[in-house]
Amino acid sequence: MTSETRRLTRKGQETRRRIVAAAAQLMYERGLTEATLEDVRAAAGVSGSQVYHYFDDKQALLLAVIEYQTEAVLDLQQPLFDKLDTMAGLRQWRDSLVEYQRRLQCRGGCPIGSLGSEVAENNPEARLAVASGFLRWEAAIRQGLQAMHARGELRGDPEDLALATLAALQGGLLLTQLQRRVKPLEVALDASLDHIESLTERDRPHAGTASAT
Amino acid sequence: MTSETRRLTRKGQETRRRIVAAAAQLMYERGLTEATLEDVRAAAGVSGSQVYHYFDDKQALLLAVIEYQTEAVLDLQQPLFDKLDTMAGLRQWRDSLVEYQRRLQCRGGCPIGSLGSEVAENNPEARLAVASGFLRWEAAIRQGLQAMHARGELRGDPEDLALATLAALQGGLLLTQLQRRVKPLEVALDASLDHIESLTERDRPHAGTASAT
Structure with missing residues (x-):
């Protein structure tokens, strides 16, 4: 506000x-x-x-829309953000994101990602507003991974892993929107979380779960 | 053509x-x-x-632009597609994608991803054309991973891993475009390739390279 x-x-x-x-x-x-x-x-x-x-003008309204969509996207995930410090919580978050897209029949993609793509090359102020919304999203993911890292349960850089997870999520949402099926989002998040899980395992020789055969 | x-x-x-x-x-x-x-x-x-x-109309021109941009994106990567059946080749491909964005000063994002985002909800014909372009891109990645899998060097499903890698690439490009820095693309592709590499290792206890601390 x-x-x-x-x-x-x-x-x-x-x-x-x-x-x-x-x-x-x-x-x-x-x-x-x-x-x-x-x-x-x-x-x-x-x-x-x-x-x-x-x-005052359409630009002011656009900036308000970006803030509105950012809040909507984050509010929807808020109940699960606190759980992103365990693999079970991360998988639950993944499931809820996939389920949400399924309910939308894979329409719409990411509301802020779509806005970002439209404004990125012709509206620097709006681009920064979208980038700022993504930083909040990234921070919520990072917080969970940092907690795992602080407890000694996660190797690797929690900042990089959070950014990579958000990227996988965004790309998965775009391909899911284009293909009208949840599969791209599923495999993108599974690969991300399998990778994180492989960095939580200390003694097992073979990392990866869902996509390992 | x-x-x-x-x-x-x-x-x-x-x-x-x-x-x-x-x-x-x-x-x-x-x-x-x-x-x-x-x-x-x-x-x-x-x-x-x-x-x-x-x-005939702007729609016909738009479809031609989607094909043109798809060819441009694939042509640029073509010399490296044949090498995607080794980790070294995959890392070289990653480096070239990052270097290309650096040369563009992180402007433009993915030409077909941007078009896809704009048409996804209001132009089904154009959406399918973009989706089809992405399928060609995905197939090029999949071919390399399938070769690794066929040689017994890669566990996991090469189809899922290829789709996940394309998603990571797309999300990385979008965040790189919004933030005007290559970091999101770098970590997104590193996480993807680290994950693939972890599925190539048979006996090492700890998977992951670049993001393991």
Whole structure:
């Protein structure tokens, strides 16, 4: 929540949120450039002056959408983030991500990854906002791996492993979105977690579980 | 090359290619929807009737751009694809992908991944074209891993490992593009290849190399 939204009344915050939610949905359905402020206004069921009361321009609205989608993505995983310091917790997180995509019929990909891809080369401010959202996501994964590392249960660099896991997740989501099947996300996360698990094992000669034959 | 392009004269093929290259560049710089046929015509230095001679509409041009970018991405890696059946070859491929992003100053991400993200939810035909390009990329990786597997040098499922490696690569490219540094691509590919390497080792107790401390 920015200082600006804190100054709003409760009703004002609700209106603002309705506008952002409508914009997020339209940008997702049509792409950033096709979603006009007039479309957003109509979809949110507010007046044009209300939209401009909360957002100076489309850029301000886009930045609010990036924050909104980041919160949505992180909120969804929040209950599992605390468990990412064990292999069982990591596998549970993997399962929930796969299950969520299955429920969506593999549509949509990653809401912030998609926005990031669209803004990366033509909107530096929005690119940094998306990158910042990803840093929060990466930090949540890293926290779990760092705890495992601190307990002496994980070899390897928890920072690198967290970043690699987020990358695998993003690539898995993109391929799952394109192929409309959960398999790419499954194998991407399995490979990542199998790799992490292999770094938790001290004495077993053969690392890897799910993909080892 | 489609049956349509085979019917063109050599000069016709060159003109068509110039239009597609101009369109690819504009779609990359501005995003799909912002790149109009008029922009493409001007950038390619051809007449409007020439554009319409080769492409019925923007959709036909988009599909040609997807094929063009797929060829470009695969051509670039082609010299290394034959070497993906050894760990040394896989590491060399990783280094060349990282070096290429460094030369681009981490701009652009993956040309086909970016297109895929833009079309995935509003253009099924283009989505399938991108998915098909990714299948070719995946097949090139899989071929190397299958050879290792056939020689008894790799445990695990080469198909899953190839798909997971492509996912790690895509996610690494997206995060590298957003952060403007090669680190995400490096750690994503290192984790993937360390995992593959751990499945090649028969007797060593601790798998993993680069990320093991």
